[in-house]
Amino acid sequence: MASRLADPRLGVPRAGTSEALAGAASGSEVGPVAPADPVIVDFSSPNIAKEMHVGHLRSTIIGDALARVLEFRGHPVLRLNHVGDWGTQFGMLITHLKQVAPQALTTADAVDLGDLVAFYRQAKARFDADEAFQTTAREEVVRLQSGDPVSRRAWQLLCEQSRREFQAIYDRLDIRLNERGESFYNPYLEAVVADLDASGLLVQDDGAQCVFLEGVSGKEGKPLPVIVRKTDGGFNYATTDLAAIRYRFADSPAGDGARRVIYVTDAGQASHFAGVFQVARRAGWIPAGSRLEHVPFGLVQGEDGKKLKTRSGDTVRLKDLLDEAVERCEADLRRRLAEEGRAESEEFIRHVATTVGLAAVKYADLSQNRTTNYQFSFDRMLALQGNTAPYLLYAVVRIAGIARKGGDVVTDSDQPLQFSEPQEWALVRQLLDFDAVIAAVEDELLPNRLCAYLFELSQVFNRFYDQVPVLKAPPQARESRLALCRLSADTLKLGLGLLGIPTLERM
RNA sequence: GGGGCUGUAGCUCAGCCGGAUAGAGCGACGGUUUCCUAAACCGUAGGUCGUGGGUUCGAGUCCCGCCAGCCCCGCCA
Incomplete structure (x- = not known):
């Protein structure tokens, strides 16, 4: 307890250092300290010219929390926003805008994101219905991907417009992200396919170039393919994802040198990632001892149990x-x-x-x-009650109230801590579990474990607060109880901080 | 047709890679306030863990079948 009070990390060792000793001294059992391997967390990833919706909320919040925990553990974390800024959709959109709102493609701020979303919808409808439009759109994609200045400029304007809107949300939620969209990997797509060909994985099938998956069969028992080059010679999202994996694990300066790559996307993409991961593995792009993980999450539903919609x-x-x-x-x-x-x-x-x-x-x-x-x-x-943010925040507020009225807790008091009440011991036990919980979250990537811990801590603290006087306790008990309060507050603040949630002094 | 995820108290969910009488919150019912924020605390009721088998000394947890819901399945991302 005493060592925790003096430790700003509250007993959580920093990866790659010998701080595990400090943890051992305070009675924790975190196990061997992992090296401080570079980690990439790929999350949020909205699409340009579309608005962010609740689906992005989960990825953004979960990804941010995982990144915070990994950072706290001492890993260099690269937070990547793999925005959808490339592909057929832009051919559609630019072609459509050229005809109905050309100013949007040459002037900044000519349209806002709401307009863009509407235009996108119209473009998609035309694309699905009109073959001539489809052809023009595909030609537009080719122009864009080959670097045509007019197309390129139009594309940039669209991206900037969306980017501002996304940033407003991220600022509000206190989310840091580095944008590195699909377009970033455009120069590497050829090499991906060439690499796959060189390692003998590439198969020509039905005009497309594919890699057939092992152990996964589709219709009629045929192996399932991952298409990396379409019949028309274009690349698709699987190619981009492969290029991203290859780049992220490759050593600097030709890559990110990551040793753990985490994708936070909805569970619907599980089979896509399973396929892409297998191809990357067989291509030899993933260094030994590295982790490549899909962190899937379920749908956000309304209270009717169906996909969340407005009225x-x-x-x-x-x-x-x-x-x-x-x-x-x-x-x-x-x-x-x-x-x-x-x-x-x-x-x-x-x-x-x-x-x-x-x-x-x-x-x-x-x-x-x-x-x-x-x-x-x-x-x-x-x-306000139950396993909710207000309940946890209220516990912090209660402690802040004690601190306001009871003055400071002496950090390096010579007095040994003394506990007598069961509520005190329950709190001590709970407080000492913090480091093990953080280690579990780092390994399993399940933020709800940390939430459950913090909720229990709040419950145990509220019981203590309710049943054991602090400020009115006799001097020696008072000091020990104030120390418990301070460590409770520190743990709650740190834990909530790792979830991306700031605390309050009063509410 | 193939594959994935889910199925635990009226509701929303935990259950940490098998271990003792299955946990929490909400809701219901009943209590607690001259005292640090009652946005709290205490108590009561409520579950054959979807279902049928199997493995095991022991299964909510592992394996197989079935049922139900959601999702994915060759050139969208």
């Missing part, structure tokens, strides 16, 4: 969803303040509502085992 049947925009969470939170806070006769500044109310609202959205998502579908409910996530 009018549209997909829910992420921005609207976050707004509503904050608005509901603010309304609830104002009602509560009125009931309690508390007067708080507008700034306080806005700050608390924003923090709690966004925390609730994040926590609701992270606290579930990601592999299952997840039922989205404002009422449940904003509930």
